[in-house]
Amino acid sequence: MAEDDRRTIPEATVARLPIYLRTLADLAASDTATISSERLAELAGVNAAKVRKDLSHLGSYGTRGVGYDVEYLVYQMSRELGLTHDWPVVIAGAGNLGQALANYAGFGNRGFPVVAMVDTDRSKVGSRINGVPVRHLDELEDIVAEHGDIIAVLATPAGAAQDVADRMISAGVTSVLNFAPAVLNVPDHVWLRKVDLAVELQILSFYRQRHADATATATASAGNGEPAATGTG
């Protein structure tokens, strides 16, 4: 079954694997050898049945009556997530957000070295941000040629995002993480994920607003729309 499922790990599961991995890495660092689905669930903020089902998609790596071997799970999950080698990243847009991302230790540390930033602003091109060279957007093809299969992180203004994405893709990029507040159209062979800061705040605003409405109008009645939704995934 495991071998079969290899081809069909559900999207929802894939989105949780990195959380498990981070949790497990912490456990390994604190010399925990084994962990139960119950405890891992607690640490990862999900429920135990979900953990077991998620992990079962990777294969049968647990021991009944005991739990999962932490080190081994870390190894298998890293392999599964393709984290056994680094993936070079190029950040498009050397504005505030782009610079922050270039400085963000979480990237390089976790196997995603930022090899370059690109921008069209000639006054920025040629400088370095946190050691990362800022190059002109026109050099994109060269950068891809130098580093191979890079991941593009878009931190441009909304208006420029589609153009830059198009150029990235025609230069050979197949993975894009979009921070620009714009909907991107990409061909089928390109993987796209998006992070929209304003959208997240607006979602919070919705639930908050709802709550205000509910408590204002009805001081009676039991609680309906409960909070504590953990979004993004």
Next chain:
Amino acid sequence: MAEDDRRTIPEATVARLPIYLRTLADLAASDTATISSERLAELAGVNAAKVRKDLSHLGSYGTRGVGYDVEYLVYQMSRELGLTHDWPVVIAGAGNLGQALANYAGFGNRGFPVVAMVDTDRSKVGSRINGVPVRHLDELEDIVAEHGDIIAVLATPAGAAQDVADRMISAGVTSVLNFAPAVLNVPDHVWLRKVDLAVELQILSFYRQRHADATATATASAGNGEPAATGTG
């Protein structure tokens, strides 16, 4: 039906409303009076049936044979999302990411003014970043007292996130957007959303890896695991 559904807009729909709203605001700015579900779907990157079902949760604001009135929809959606007034935001952590977020125009512009940053680093406290005062974490209670019901954006290191969240919550905060790479535990009455940059890259890495495996091992056979998943939600 619409009145009934008011209380139960599906989570998946709520997560899309901000995208529709942004799209509609753009249309309004370019003097488009009416829009069909088909066209809105195209611009928002979803399918038309989904748009219609999503909008039906807000009420019957469309006209058969014609489409939706853009201005009116913008108004209704803003109201629904609680965007008719500003929601003050406090950013915890005046590091790279926190500073970038404070500088990020998308926040203040879209009704989420950053009223303060908090940090424990005395060398930062007292300064201003993009006009936003940096105050000490200990002043949190005062800030909440000054501005009322604020939204907390956590941009602290992972290790500090739970502590800061706890302090935010005991100061009265009920909405938290977490950028720290850590799983937070919050009480039931607090709304939590999270954005994890490294997680997003790892998800891209998974699909990319899969693709590499597939094309490497089998040069034959039709395409299975197709790309172009648009994540985050």
Next chain:
DNA sequence: GGTTGTGAACAAATTCACAGCG
């Protein structure tokens, strides 16, 4: 004719509950 609004069909994800194994 064109487009919405929505039941019904379908698909994905979650949760339950327990057999099976260590």
Next chain:
DNA sequence: CGCTGTGAATTTGTTCACAACC
């Protein structure tokens, strides 16, 4: 006896397809 792994049940979300309406 404890904990995994997984079928079955349930819930949630998506898509279809068409009647209702302008």
